[in-house]
Amino acid sequence: QVQLQESGPGLVKPSETLSLTCGVSGYSISDGYYWGWIRQPPGKGLQWIGSMHHGETAVFNPSLKSRFTISLDTSKNQFSLKSSSVTAADTAIYYCAREFSWGGSWYYDFWGRGTVVIVSS
Amino acid sequence: SSELTQDPAVSVALGQTVRITCQGHSLRGYYASWYQQKSGQAPTLVIYSRNVRYSGIPDRFSASSSGDTSSLTITGAQAEDEADYYCMSRDDPGNHLIFGGGTKLTVL
Numbered sequence: 001q002v003q004l005q006e007s008g009p010g011l012v013k014p015s016e017t018l019s020l021t022c023g024v025s026g027y028s029i030s031d032g033y034y035w036g037w038i039r040q041p042p043g044k045g046l047q048w049i050g051s052m053h054h055g056e057t058a059v060f061n062p063s064l065k066s067r068f069t070i071s072l073d074t075s076k077n078q079f080s081l082k083s084s085s086v087t088a089a090d091t092a093i094y095y096c097a098r099e100f101s102w103g104g105s106w107y108y109d110f111w112g113r114g115t116v117v118i119v120s121s
Numbered sequence: 122s123s124e125l126t127q128d129p130a131v132s133v134a135l136g137q138t139v140r141i142t143c144q145g146h147s148l149r150g151y152y153a154s155w156y157q158q159k160s161g162q163a164p165t166l167v168i169y170s171r172n173v174r175y176s177g178i179p180d181r182f183s184a185s186s187s188g189d190t191s192s193l194t195i196t197g198a199q200a201e202d203e204a205d206y207y208c209m210s211r212d213d214p215g216n217h218l219i220f221g222g223g224t225k226l227t228v229l
Contacts, residue, residue, distance in 0.1 A: 036218075045205075045207065045221075045222045045223040046156075046207050046209075046220040046223070047220065048209070048218045048219060048220055050217075059216050059217055060217065062217065095163055095164070099218075101211075102169070102170060103169070103170030103173065104151055104171070105152040105153070105154050105169045105170040105171075105210075106151070106154065106209070106211045107154035107166055107169040107170075107209070108154070108166060108209075109166050111163045111164060112163065113163050114163050
């Protein structure tokens with residue numbers, strides 16, 4: 001069974017860098033699939049941040065103005081999300097998930113439980 | 122980039138049928154995937170591709186598509202189906218993904 005677990009600081013100061021990690025078990029991230037990040041501001045809907053496949057360039061939500069980076073660490077079987085210059089608008093639950101494409105559809109089949117990030121001084 | 126539009130809220134009487142819709146230009150080229158999110162929990166995959174239920178999803182859930190609209194239908198809604206439902210699709214150009222705004226389903 002594939003499992004994902006987010007980790008990172010729950011509180012980040014404005015203008016600082018947010019750094020989250022998603023540990024994966026039950027599947028090797030170097031064997032395939034895309035690995036993505038999704039966030040959910042308090043009381044709002046899901047927002048796709050971006051995703052990355054081993055050996056390829058990450059793709060991001062164009063509305064997020066290139067503040068995010070995603071990297072894969074195959075030696076630790078984990079992937080990471082970083083965002084520079086965070087503001088209060090980045091306060092959200094951050095989810096990591098496994099992304100797949102089949103039959104004309106893209107979908108996330110395994111999700112982490114989410115980690116709360118609050119941006120506040 | 123495109124958007125996916127969902128009704129903010131829908132209600133259904135217990136045991137009745139409800140349809141949740143998702144509209145957007147990208148759905149003319151791709152099938153939506155659908156997610157259920159219960160209060161305080163992470164989203165879970167319900168349906169993907171033309172109408173493929175994910176593992177463990179009851180057969181009362183089904184999906185269909187026509188033109189720029191995808192629909193998730195629950196036939197015989199149960200109390201445990203009360204949740205927020207999101208559609209998602211790939212958006213071209215740019216190879217990125219987009220979520221609909223979500224529909225809050227209330228089972229009366």
